[in-house]
Amino acid sequence: MKLENPQVRDLIAAEYVLGTLAGGARRRFEKMLWNDANLRLLVEKWSNKIDTLAAGITPVTPPTHVFTAIKKRLNLTAPTDRTEAETPASGWGKLAFWRSATALAVAASFVLALYVSVYLPKPEPAPVYVAVLNNEAAQSSWIIKTNVEARELSIETVSPQYITADKAFELWLLPANKTAPISVGLVQNQGVTTLTLPSELSVEFIKTAGLAISLEPTGGSPTGLPTGPVLYQGKLQLL
Amino acid sequence: MLNAESTESINNLLVRCVLKDATAFESLYKLTSPKLFSISLRIVKKQEWAEEILQEGFINIWNNADQFRGDKASAMTWMTRIMRNKAIDHIRKKPQNEIQDEGVLDTVVSGTSGPLDHLFDADTTDALQKCLDELDNSQKNAINMAYFQGLTHQELSESLDTPMGTIKSWIRRGLQKLKGCLSL
Numbered sequence: 001m002k003l004e005n006p007q008v009r010d011l012i013a014a015e016y017v018l019g020t021l022a023g024g025a026r027r028r029f030e031k032m033l034w035n036d037a038n039l040r041l042l043v044e045k046w047s048n049k050i051d052t053l054a055a056g057i058t059p060v061t062p063p064t065h066v067f068t069a070i071k072k073r074l075n076l077t078a079p080t081d082r083t084e085a086e087t088p089a090s091g092w093g094k095l096a097f098w099r100s101a102t103a104l105a106v107a108a109s110f111v112l113a114l115y116v117s118v119y120l121p122k123p124e125p126a127p128v129y130v131a132v133l134n135n136e137a138a139q140s141s142w143i144i145k146t147n148v149e150a151r152e153l154s155i156e157t158v159s160p161q162y163i164t165a166d167k168a169f170e171l172w173l174l175p176a177n178k179t180a181p182i183s184v185g186l187v188q189n190q191g192v193t194t195l196t197l198p199s200e201l202s203v204e205f206i207k208t209a210g211l212a213i214s215l216e217p218t219g220g221s222p223t224g225l226p227t228g229p230v231l232y233q234g235k236l237q238l239l
Numbered sequence: 240m241l242n243a244e245s246t247e248s249i250n251n252l253l254v255r256c257v258l259k260d261a262t263a264f265e266s267l268y269k270l271t272s273p274k275l276f277s278i279s280l281r282i283v284k285k286q287e288w289a290e291e292i293l294q295e296g297f298i299n300i301w302n303n304a305d306q307f308r309g310d311k312a313s314a315m316t317w318m319t320r321i322m323r324n325k326a327i328d329h330i331r332k333k334p335q336n337e338i339q340d341e342g343v344l345d346t347v348v349s350g351t352s353g354p355l356d357h358l359f360d361a362d363t364t365d366a367l368q369k370c371l372d373e374l375d376n377s378q379k380n381a382i383n384m385a386y387f388q389g390l391t392h393q394e395l396s397e398s399l400d401t402p403m404g405t406i407k408s409w410i411r412r413g414l415q416k417l418k419g420c421l422s423l
Binding site: 069 | 241248250251253254255257258260261264265267272273274276277278280281289290293294297308309310311312313316317319320323327328331337356359360363364366367372380383385386387389390391393395410411414415417418421423
């Protein structure tokens with residue numbers, strides 16, 4: 001299938017989203033999508049409109065066993081959720097002596113491991129906080145992760161944020177008591193940026209503060225306060 | 240009416256799935272699965288198959304959440320597309336004699352309405368409905384049947400007892416009018 005005519009490409013993308021593209025044509029179109037970014041964009045564009053048809057569908061609650069199966073397949077089931085049926089049978093009475101001895105040794109090692117894990121002190125993992133910063137259209141644009149106690153922030157773009165060469169993004173802490181924003185530093189417009197939180201701020205202060213990214217001149221705000229528009233905002237939540 | 244809180248919440252939950260946050264995934268499932276299950280059910284018309292599709296779809300969503308781009312799509316249309324594609328692929332692999340309408344939509348328990356009706360961007364939904372209303376009845380009917388039942392040109396032709404050339408023409412002209420009306 002050759003799709004060079006822009007109008008034909010657009011129409012075929014629309015038919016694919018609608019579902020009328022069938023058989024070999026559908027399969028060939030899906031193969032083309034892998035290597036044709038422009039075609040993927042056309043599909044996104046049509047899907048954003050056509051798929052809102054589903055808004056009018058009456059919802060139907062699926063049976064609870066479906067999510068149980070999903071969790072099991074993704075290994076998301078907590079150990080306490082496991083049933084006895086999932087535990088392998090031991091078959092003690094049928095084992096020969098040497099096999100019993102091996103099993104005993106294995107069991108003993110489990111008991112020891114359990115003792116070590118339960119009774120010996122181990123360091124508590126530091127709590128991790130996450131914030132998703134949205135733009136005005138409520139689209140998620142940045143993901144911020146932090147171990148507040150270690151004073152490190154990792155800021156990642158959901159997708160590259162385009163700006164002109166004379167501008168930069170600056171991250172701010174917005175204190176819960178509504179006092180002036182505190183600059184954390186400049187963040188790159190794509191990929192991951194790592195910043196250190198000011199050492200003079202308490203952990204409680206950071207946990208309760210909001211986060212915002214403003215558009216500033218290259219090098220950051222010349223005044224120490226946001227001078228450009230605040231484009232993205234969000235709040236830390238315990239992960 | 241646009242419920243920005245709902246769409247924002249779904250987008251955020253999906254982004255948190257990138258971080259492998261199982262709690263966010265469960266919330267996302269609770270919020271969206273009734274709608275996505277209903278979409279599959281309408282296409283495959285068999286409860287057992289719709290459950291398989293829902294399962295496969297959510298595993299896909301969990302594993303590929305990092306491919307969601309909030310600047311190009313809403314989370315709900317992104318997930319709807321995953322689910323519809325799975326349902327369409329599923330039904331088209333099945334022999335015709337296995338595909339029977341079990342009437343499950345008449346008997347299954349419907350989920351609650353309310354927030355579930357506001358999962359999609361209401362402005363976009365309203366705009367599409369207005370544009371659909373401007374189409375000829377034959378074009379609108381063919382597009383709706385194709386979307387909600389996952390029918391091909393051939394199946395629409397049989398279902399509406401109309402030549403396939405006419406069906407193709409209705410669909411294409413309808414889509415071209417929608418493109419103009421929606422400024423796509």
